[in-house]
Amino acid sequence: MNPVLDVRDLRVEFPTAAGALGVVDGVSFDVGPGETVALVGESGSGKSVSSLAVLGLLGRGRIAGGSVSFRGEEIAGAGPERLRRLRGAEIAMVFQNPMSALDPLFSVGDQVVEAIRVHRPVGRAQARERAVELLREVGLPDPERRMRSYPHELSGGQQQRVGVAMALACDPELLIADEPTTALDVTVEAQILALMRRLQREHGAALLLITHDMSVVARMADRVVVMYAGQVVERGTVAEVLSAPTHPYTRALIGSVPTVHTGRDELLTVIPGSVPNPADVPDGCRFHPRCPQAVERCRTEVPPVVRTGEGRISRCWLAEDAGRVPAPTGAPGTGAR
Numbered sequence: 001m002n003p004v005l006d007v008r009d010l011r012v013e014f015p016t017a018a019g020a021l022g023v024v025d026g027v028s029f030d031v032g033p034g035e036t037v038a039l040v041g042e043s044g045s046g047k048s049v050s051s052l053a054v055l056g057l058l059g060r061g062r063i064a065g066g067s068v069s070f071r072g073e074e075i076a077g078a079g080p081e082r083l084r085r086l087r088g089a090e091i092a093m094v095f096q097n098p099m100s101a102l103d104p105l106f107s108v109g110d111q112v113v114e115a116i117r118v119h120r121p122v123g124r125a126q127a128r129e130r131a132v133e134l135l136r137e138v139g140l141p142d143p144e145r146r147m148r149s150y151p152h153e154l155s156g157g158q159q160q161r162v163g164v165a166m167a168l169a170c171d172p173e174l175l176i177a178d179e180p181t182t183a184l185d186v187t188v189e190a191q192i193l194a195l196m197r198r199l200q201r202e203h204g205a206a207l208l209l210i211t212h213d214m215s216v217v218a219r220m221a222d223r224v225v226v227m228y229a230g231q232v233v234e235r236g237t238v239a240e241v242l243s244a245p246t247h248p249y250t251r252a253l254i255g256s257v258p259t260v261h262t263g264r265d266e267l268l269t270v271i272p273g274s275v276p277n278p279a280d281v282p283d284g285c286r287f288h289p290r291c292p293q294a295v296e297r298c299r300t301e302v303p304p305v306v307r308t309g310e311g312r313i314s315r316c317w318l319a320e321d322a323g324r325v326p327a328p329t330g331a332p333g334t335g336a337r
């Protein structure tokens, strides 16, 4: 089946005083109809920038190379009018902070009604009916009354339920959720993830889920794209990547899954060191200064992208040395679907 979203060799740059700074460097992945693909990596890996590039929301940044194809249509470099129609109606977004999607000055009902009417030629009464139905679908108790609530009167979990309702308002083909549960406590997180999984099945939407948490990947995704320092370092089905990771960074992420006991904020300290600044990426493999398995070659030579199985790739000299064949550049490598 043709992918809903097909990102190939994406490069994104931001202007700086010292010239253009590349923060996303040759990223490729795709998302099939009804499929959930996770982009995972520590903070600063380029996950958000990659997804914002899809929606044409880069601000001062720009797509410096590659392609973004949505249902076969090239949308990298699409005009502002096309991108406006795309956002909300065909591709919807759920953010980490639900308040970034909600306006504190308007009632929940007015905002959901507006989200429906912006893209649909329906009357007010009909949109209102649909809004109540959506709030019920996302599990808000007493939706008729909730329509009149203001965002600040809701808990964080309830706000995110409204965020999900607004994202689903126009039955998008693709939902992009950027750390949708990172701001919530673990119990509420589990509820919101279960809700998203159920609604995605019912609506048949493709889901691009961004997270730093491998346990979220394990619970939610069909395939996973592991990002480090603006590049994809490993990609494959969740079942295969989690049971037999081929990149040391993937192994480190799996080993640093936060538990209820350790608390989620400890994740960043579990892998020693930090993601390099894009202006100062290490020579050779970008992960080598933090890699427990790095050998001399890793410090000086850029590792090739190696095909490690059906639909799987790894950007690591160890995978190459294991006798695997280099993958063609920019190939989606998704034969697993």
Ligand SMILES: Nc1ncnc2c1ncn2[C@@H]1O[C@H](COP(=O)(O)OP(=O)(O)O)[C@@H](O)[C@H]1O
Pocket: 014, 023, 041, 042, 043, 044, 045, 046, 047, 048, 049, 050, 059, 060, 061, 277, 278
């Ligand atoms: N508007 C911007 N201008 C300059 N650099 C940016 C901008 N937004 C993000 N970056 C840089 O791009 C890199 C990737 O950021 P981001 O995609 O937000 O990471 P992630 O979502 O994986 O945490 C980071 O080094 C970040 O500092």
Ligand SMILES: [Mg+2]
Pocket: 044, 047, 048, 049, 178
């Ligand atoms: Mg981010």
